Amino acid sequence: MTETYAAADPLNATAGSQLKSIVERIERLNTEKSEVAEQIVQVFAEAKGNGFDAAVLRKVIARRKKDRAKLAEEEAVMDLYLAVLGDS
Amino acid sequence: MTETYAAADPLNATAGSQLKSIVERIERLNTEKSEVAEQIVQVFAEAKGNGFDAAVLRKVIARRKKDRAKLAEEEAVMDLYLAVLGDS
Amino acid sequence: MTETYAAADPLNATAGSQLKSIVERIERLNTEKSEVAEQIVQVFAEAKGNGFDAAVLRKVIARRKKDRAKLAEEEAVMDLYLAVLGDS
Amino acid sequence: MTETYAAADPLNATAGSQLKSIVERIERLNTEKSEVAEQIVQVFAEAKGNGFDAAVLRKVIARRKKDRAKLAEEEAVMDLYLAVLGDS
DNA sequence: CACTGGAAAATGCCGC
DNA sequence: GCGGCATTTTCCAGTG
Numbered sequence: 298m299t300e301t302y303a304a305a306d307p308l309n310a311t312a313g314s315q316l317k318s319i320v321e322r323i324e325r326l327n328t329e330k331s332e333v334a335e336q337i338v339q340v341f342a343e344a345k346g347n348g349f350d351a352a353v354l355r356k357v358i359a360r361r362k363k364d365r366a367k368l369a370e371e372e373a374v375m376d377l378y379l380a381v382l383g384d385s
Numbered sequence: 386m387t388e389t390y391a392a393a394d395p396l397n398a399t400a401g402s403q404l405k406s407i408v409e410r411i412e413r414l415n416t417e418k419s420e421v422a423e424q425i426v427q428v429f430a431e432a433k434g435n436g437f438d439a440a441v442l443r444k445v446i447a448r449r450k451k452d453r454a455k456l457a458e459e460e461a462v463m464d465l466y467l468a469v470l471g472d473s
Numbered sequence: 474m475t476e477t478y479a480a481a482d483p484l485n486a487t488a489g490s491q492l493k494s495i496v497e498r499i500e501r502l503n504t505e506k507s508e509v510a511e512q513i514v515q516v517f518a519e520a521k522g523n524g525f526d527a528a529v530l531r532k533v534i535a536r537r538k539k540d541r542a543k544l545a546e547e548e549a550v551m552d553l554y555l556a557v558l559g560d561s
Numbered sequence: 562m563t564e565t566y567a568a569a570d571p572l573n574a575t576a577g578s579q580l581k582s583i584v585e586r587i588e589r590l591n592t593e594k595s596e597v598a599e600q601i602v603q604v605f606a607e608a609k610g611n612g613f614d615a616a617v618l619r620k621v622i623a624r625r626k627k628d629r630a631k632l633a634e635e636e637a638v639m640d641l642y643l644a645v646l647g648d649s
Numbered sequence: 650c651a652c653t654g655g656a657a658a659a660t661g662c663c664g665c
Numbered sequence: 666g667c668g669g670c671a672t673t674t675t676c677c678a679g680t681g
Contacts, residue, residue, distance in 0.1 A: 312436075315432075315435055315437070316437065319428060319431075319432045319437065319442065320442070320445065320446060320449070322428050323425055323428050323429070323442075323446055324446060324449070324450075326421055326424055326425045326428065327425070327446075327450075329421050330418055330421045330422060330425075333414055333417050333418045333421065334418060336414055337411055337414045337415070337418075340407060340410050340411050340414065341411070343407075344403075344407045347400075347403055347407075348400075349403075349404065349407065354407065354408070354411075357408065358408060358411055358412065358415075361408070361412070362412075362415075
């Protein structure tokens with residue numbers, strides 16, 4: 298029986314250190330993620346300043362990302378729905 | 386007048402270069418963002434392996450973030466109220 | 474061989490009817506939503522006309538909503554913690 | 562001197578009544594809006610249950626809503642961007 | 650592997 | 666008319 302077992306200690310020292318480490322690492326990574334997201338916003342703003350249409354840029358990027366086959370499939374389904382609805 | 390009027394050129398060379406640069410930078414940043422997200426997943430997995438409860442960890446991190454946000458929020462509300470009261 | 478195989482029929486009649494119904498219902502509900510949103514705008518405008526500060530009103534309403542939400546949230550967190558502690 | 566002048570009263574009675582009315586009306590309208598939004602969710606869920614692709618349905622509805630001229634314009638710009646980027 | 654919840658992004662709105 | 670904010674919608678990770 299040592300003070301390691303102090304009843305008031307919810308976690309032992311090792312577990313406490315691990316917990317701190319985990320939380321800090323995740324918070325650090327979340328910060329990084331936010332920073333990258335912010336940079337993306339900046340690039341869009343800059344693009345807009347140069348006369349590019351941000352909405353279209355987003356669509357272009359989404360389209361490049363999206364699997365070609367999947368894209369075609371989705372468009373085909375949409376065309377089908379539109380046809381049934383009587384829209385061009 | 387000048388080559389600026391080349392009808393076949395959809396965007397002039399400068400604009401084309403800019404467009405490519407913009408798209409590539411954003412795609413690169415999106416990749417970075419995904420990589421960071423992946424690292425977060427790794428840390429959670431590691432934590433789980435060490436016996437920590439991921440759901441609770443998430444709650445703890447969310448709480449800490451919220452607490453931090455709350456300070457800024459409260460200051461903003463106070464500023465608003467003060468402004469309405471005319472206390473610059 | 475029945476008319477079910479008509480190549481020109483993109484969706485069968487039942488599916489077509491369903492699709493039209495779905496789209497019309499959603500469009501109708503979207504209209505309703507917009508109308509309610511418009512009424513909210515009217516009330517804010519009227520309030521402003523009576524000398525109330527719209528931004529402050531928004532903060533007050535947000536606060537009341539948050540307070541209500543907080544009860545449920547805190548209960549959820551407590552349940553989670555209790556579950557982790559094994560106190561079903 | 563009547564109770565109307567009670568120094569502890571931050572707003573006079575009329576303003577107080579107005580404020581209550583405003584807040585309550587807005588909260589009521591917000592509730593209505595949420596209810597309608599919830600119904601929309603239900604319809605999408607039902608549609609999904611009947612085999613329709615919710616994501617495509619959303620696109621179809623958005624497209625029907627969007628002004629035709631604007632749609633064509635946006636697509637033209639996107640084609641231009643894609644061409645410059647060398648994508649189909 | 651579909652659902653649910655929460656974070657992030659996009660759109661629309663208001664004020665300047 | 667534009668920038669910033671609030672809301673809404675979309676997306677993605679986690680869970681059962």
